[in-house]
Amino acid sequence: MSEVYNNVGKSVNKIDSLGLATGEEKFTDDFAIPNADKMLHLAILYSPHPYAKIENIDTSDAEKIAGVVDILHYKNIPQILHTSAGQGYPEPSPYDMFLFDDKMRFIGDRVALVAAENLEIAREAVKKIKVDYKILEPLFDPEHSLDADAPKIHTDDENVIIPTKYEPDKNLAAEVEIKFGDLEKGFADADFIIENDYSIHYANHCAIEPHSAVAYFDERKRLVIITATQVPFHARRITSQLVGIPICNIRVIKPRIGGGFGGKQEILLEPLVALVANRNKRPAKLILSRKEVFISSRTRHQMRTRLKTGVKNDGTITALEMDGLMNAGAYGSHALTVLSNAGSKVLPLFNKIENIRFIGRSVYTNLPIGGAYRGYGATQGYAAFNQHIDIIARKLGIDVLEYIKKWHIREGETSPVFEALGEGKEGTAQIVHSCKLDECIDRGAKSIGWYDIRGKKIRDGSKVRGVGVAVAMQGSGIPRVDMGSAYIKMNEDGSFNLSMGATDIGTGSDTILTQIAAEVLSVPVEKFIVRSSDTDLTPFDVGAYASSTTYVSGNAVRKCAEEIARQIIEVAAKLLDANPKNLTLENSNVVDIQTGKKVSFEKIGYYTFYENDQFQIQAGGSFYGTESPPPFIAQFADVYVDTKTGRVDVLKFVSAVDCGQAINPKLAEGQVEGATVNGINYALWEEYKFDKNGRMTNANFTDYKVLTAADIPELITIIVNSFEETGPFGAKSVAEIGINGPIPAIANAIYDAVGVRLFHSPFTPEKVLKEMEAFASS
Amino acid sequence: MRGKFIINGDTKEFEFEPKIKLLHLLRDNGYTEVKNGCEEGECGACVILLDGKLVNSCQVLAASAIEHKITTVKGIGNLHEPNPIQQAFVDAGAVQCGFCTPGMVLATYSLLQRNPNPDDDEIKQALDGNLCRCTGYLKIIDAVKLSIEYLNR
Ligand code: FES
Numbered sequence: 001m002s003e004v005y006n007n008v009g010k011s012v013n014k015i016d017s018l019g020l021a022t023g024e025e026k027f028t029d030d031f032a033i034p035n036a037d038k039m040l041h042l043a044i045l046y047s048p049h050p051y052a053k054i055e056n057i058d059t060s061d062a063e064k065i066a067g068v069v070d071i072l073h074y075k076n077i078p079q080i081l082h083t084s085a086g087q088g089y090p091e092p093s094p095y096d097m098f099l100f101d102d103k104m105r106f107i108g109d110r111v112a113l114v115a116a117e118n119l120e121i122a123r124e125a126v127k128k129i130k131v132d133y134k135i136l137e138p139l140f141d142p143e144h145s146l147d148a149d150a151p152k153i154h155t156d157d158e159n160v161i162i163p164t165k166y167e168p169d170k171n172l173a174a175e176v177e178i179k180f181g182d183l184e185k186g187f188a189d190a191d192f193i194i195e196n197d198y199s200i201h202y203a204n205h206c207a208i209e210p211h212s213a214v215a216y217f218d219e220r221k222r223l224v225i226i227t228a229t230q231v232p233f234h235a236r237r238i239t240s241q242l243v244g245i246p247i248c249n250i251r252v253i254k255p256r257i258g259g260g261f262g263g264k265q266e267i268l269l270e271p272l273v274a275l276v277a278n279r280n281k282r283p284a285k286l287i288l289s290r291k292e293v294f295i296s297s298r299t300r301h302q303m304r305t306r307l308k309t310g311v312k313n314d315g316t317i318t319a320l321e322m323d324g325l326m327n328a329g330a331y332g333s334h335a336l337t338v339l340s341n342a343g344s345k346v347l348p349l350f351n352k353i354e355n356i357r358f359i360g361r362s363v364y365t366n367l368p369i370g371g372a373y374r375g376y377g378a379t380q381g382y383a384a385f386n387q388h389i390d391i392i393a394r395k396l397g398i399d400v401l402e403y404i405k406k407w408h409i410r411e412g413e414t415s416p417v418f419e420a421l422g423e424g425k426e427g428t429a430q431i432v433h434s435c436k437l438d439e440c441i442d443r444g445a446k447s448i449g450w451y452d453i454r455g456k457k458i459r460d461g462s463k464v465r466g467v468g469v470a471v472a473m474q475g476s477g478i479p480r481v482d483m484g485s486a487y488i489k490m491n492e493d494g495s496f497n498l499s500m501g502a503t504d505i506g507t508g509s510d511t512i513l514t515q516i517a518a519e520v521l522s523v524p525v526e527k528f529i530v531r532s533s534d535t536d537l538t539p540f541d542v543g544a545y546a547s548s549t550t551y552v553s554g555n556a557v558r559k560c561a562e563e564i565a566r567q568i569i570e571v572a573a574k575l576l577d578a579n580p581k582n583l584t585l586e587n588s589n590v591v592d593i594q595t596g597k598k599v600s601f602e603k604i605g606y607y608t609f610y611e612n613d614q615f616q617i618q619a620g621g622s623f624y625g626t627e628s629p630p631p632f633i634a635q636f637a638d639v640y641v642d643t644k645t646g647r648v649d650v651l652k653f654v655s656a657v658d659c660g661q662a663i664n665p666k667l668a669e670g671q672v673e674g675a676t677v678n679g680i681n682y683a684l685w686e687e688y689k690f691d692k693n694g695r696m697t698n699a700n701f702t703d704y705k706v707l708t709a710a711d712i713p714e715l716i717t718i719i720v721n722s723f724e725e726t727g728p729f730g731a732k733s734v735a736e737i738g739i740n741g742p743i744p745a746i747a748n749a750i751y752d753a754v755g756v757r758l759f760h761s762p763f764t765p766e767k768v769l770k771e772m773e774a775f776a777s778s
Numbered sequence: 779m780r781g782k783f784i785i786n787g788d789t790k791e792f793e794f795e796p797k798i799k800l801l802h803l804l805r806d807n808g809y810t811e812v813k814n815g816c817e818e819g820e821c822g823a824c825v826i827l828l829d830g831k832l833v834n835s836c837q838v839l840a841a842s843a844i845e846h847k848i849t850t851v852k853g854i855g856n857l858h859e860p861n862p863i864q865q866a867f868v869d870a871g872a873v874q875c876g877f878c879t880p881g882m883v884l885a886t887y888s889l890l891q892r893n894p895n896p897d898d899d900e901i902k903q904a905l906d907g908n909l910c911r912c913t914g915y916l917k918i919i920d921a922v923k924l925s926i927e928y929l930n931r
């Protein structure tokens with residue numbers, strides 16, 4: 001099992017952190033661009049109507065403004081159906097959008113784009129574009145999207161490029177269904193049935209760096225795009241598809257990224273800067289304003305989940321039916337896969353349920369577009385599931401912690417859901433090799449003081465205290481879809497160049513992947529010159545999503561480093577006149593364990609470059625996962641509910657996570673802490689507010705309510721190391737899982753305190769108060 | 779218009795549009811360590827020290843800063859000689875994406891100038907104008923405490 005490591009399991013400093021703390025590292029908008037004096041600045045005109053057809057667009061006044069260079073709209077660019085979802089090819093999201101369309105499907109849809117000598121002129125010109133709209137009847141309530149008489153949002157040639165259920169004539173962006181066993185019999189066998197609707201709401205990622213992209217031509221006339229993306233290779237491919245420049249003539253560079261959380265797994269700006277640069281043979285830049293990020297980029301899919309369970313008095317769940325209705329918004333980006341994950345990441349957790357049905361539908365509305373967001377469907381599913389389990393345990397009169405421990409999946413076990421439900425196709429059967437959820441529950445419960453608070457309704461004036469729990473699993477990459485690769489070469493001083501496709505968006509993947517390579521080669525991290533995510537210079541990787549980097553890219557790095565180790569040993573065997581079998585790597589040397597003789601990497605480096613049979617020690621490695629080992633988490637909220645105001649204050653929040661062997665515990669903690677605070681923020685404060693036209697009315701940080709340091713509760717993160725045998729040095733993923741628990745844990749804690757069940761997030765004071773009043777009068 | 783500014787100790791003269799904000803003046807002239815997260819005075823990514831006082835540069839007219847002293851995060855330390863606060867952010871694991879970091883570092887610098895031994899509440903209040911979406915703030919608060927330790931050494 002776990003061995004003593006030199007690099008793995010150590011909290012080495014993030015390799016880019018000093019450069020970031022001193023302001024030296026560069027983000028997209030920080031580069032000196034060639035021919036910057038020729039830079040075109042872009043501004044976008046957005047639809048003011050939730051649903052409308054453009055009857056005419058008149059840009060003549062805008063064109064007259066000095067400094068306006070180009071204006072793009074549906075009439076003058078090629079109409080290519082595509083998806084903006086930054087997924088692998090063929091994308092499992094419907095091809096249902098054009099870069100610019102004559103139909104506007106939400107307030108925030110793109111009408112036109114102006115390129116000008118400076119941003120002020122571009123913005124001025126945007127206001128001068130005259131558009132005649134024919135207003136269409138909008139559709140806002142996803143519960144009515146499937147109604148026969150509902151307005152239809154997509155009625156042209158929208159299609160899907162993979163075999164999946166897609167019926168735009170019904171506003172159905174995606175549908176998935178799986179069934180096992182006999183649901184009716186299961187419900188008939190139950191002693192009682194519990195059925196409820198739960199829902200979670202629209203949210204924005206709020207990465208502090210807004211979406212940004214710059215394009216220019218290099219000295220060989222190739223188009224270079226520097227962009228704040230989680231998916232540089234997908235950005236290259238989709239930009240090529242939309243702009244008509246061959247992939248080989250596009251270079252995508254991912255610099256430092258100011259946070260992604262899923263929001264930058266979307267090809268939003270790259271095709272626009274590329275188009276403008278290509279049409280005008282000038283560099284072009286587009287940086288969204290904060291307001292634009294809110295209204296026009298992507299969001300957390302709002303979802304309603306109906307859970308129905310049949311339960312026996314001994315606690316056996318005889319049947320479970322999960323019916324999810326996800327609001328895709330105006331376009332179906334990630335509509336199928338987020339939906340699938342609401343089932344596939346949740347249902348295997350209670351793998352002993354024999355009779356299961358999951359039916360999920362993603363539907364179109366005239367509201368902002370859903371997309372990838374940390375947690376990716378699991379957040380939606382677990383919000384419902386964990387409240388439901390709390391309700392069942394209370395009804396059974398048993399401790400919910402004991403209940404979860406009795407029924408959750410364990411090491412050596414599987415679930416049919418793994419195989420039945422994948423992302424856009426069938427899933428992959430797998431056995432859970434590592435699961436320390438019990439330990440997570442025990443240590444988390446101890447830390448929060450579960451048995452001292454639970455059910456005690458401790459009062460402090462008008463405030464009542466309660467605790468709640470939520471458990472979750474996630475995955476580590478998409479099995480049989482995600483691929484990552486790395487390349488390593490050795491220099492004569494015994495240092496290495498590591499280049500990898502993996503995309504560090506602030507998570508620290510450059511660092512932890514280097515730790516993995518350093519571990520294999522038995523050298524310190526400082527011996528690596530690291531480069532990642534440049535489509536010209538690094539090998540392919542699908543990018544930063546699906547909690548894939550540590551596991552998928554990490555395994556690629558490990559494999560690649562192992563091949564380098566083999567080559568080093570081969571040379572050392574010659575130099576030491578030894579049997580390679582007796583050689584091992586130790587501290588930048590190769591050591592013969594029989595004789596104790598050793599040769600340094602430096603000696604080997606010089607030898608291979610300059611002495612005999614010269615060659616470059618170098619290798620590439622790819623990894624393609626056939627499993628997706630889930631990390632597990634138990635999260636606990638200790639809250640005060642003010643019975644006078646309805647305000648919920650989280651006093652303490654504990655997350656105990658099994659992420660396999662944490663490659664870098666401090667960075668792993670940072671992932672959990674960030675996800676948790678985002679989750680608490682989401683549970684209690686942040687939300688999209690819409691007016692009756694579907695216009696977001698709080699498109700700024702303050703009104704949207706992003707928490708600051710002054711608002712955070714006591715936070716405890718417990719890393720429970722397990723060992724995942726298929727992971728690099730036992731590692732699994734950790735970046736997403738922490739966001740799944742706060743909503744249900746807090747909802748369960750509110751119930752524990754005041755006996756009121758909040759089925760629909762966010763749990764704002766007004767809503768809590770209203771529910772308490774309703775409860776009191778009932 | 780034209781104006782002189784004393785930026786990180788150097789006197790610089792720029793030609794600029796009268797209406798522009800200090801954030802843009804700085805960024806357009808290569809001080810890209812000053813980040814733009816909202817342009818609305820809400821995120822603190824753009825903070826600088828103006829005559830030693832912490833301000834959101836997106837809310838200050840460039841013209842109003844003529845002849846004044848401006849300090850960016852590069853003005854308090856660099857890669858070769860980092861300020862102890864910068865080193866503390868690194869060592870505490872307080873830098874994830876790092877987009878908020880220049881602002882957080884300067885907010886810390888400003889706090890510790892005013893109050894070399896702040897308690898937890900004072901630290902949290904001092905960081906209240908700076909948003910971070912990556913860290914959950916815990917390690918940033920740790921970094922401030924570590925900064926105090928480093929500065930007292
Ligand atoms: S950019 Fe100035 S406060 Fe956000």
Ligand code: FES
Pocket residue numbers: 208258259506872873874875876877878879909910911912913
């Ligand atoms: S580290 Fe990313 S915003 Fe703070």
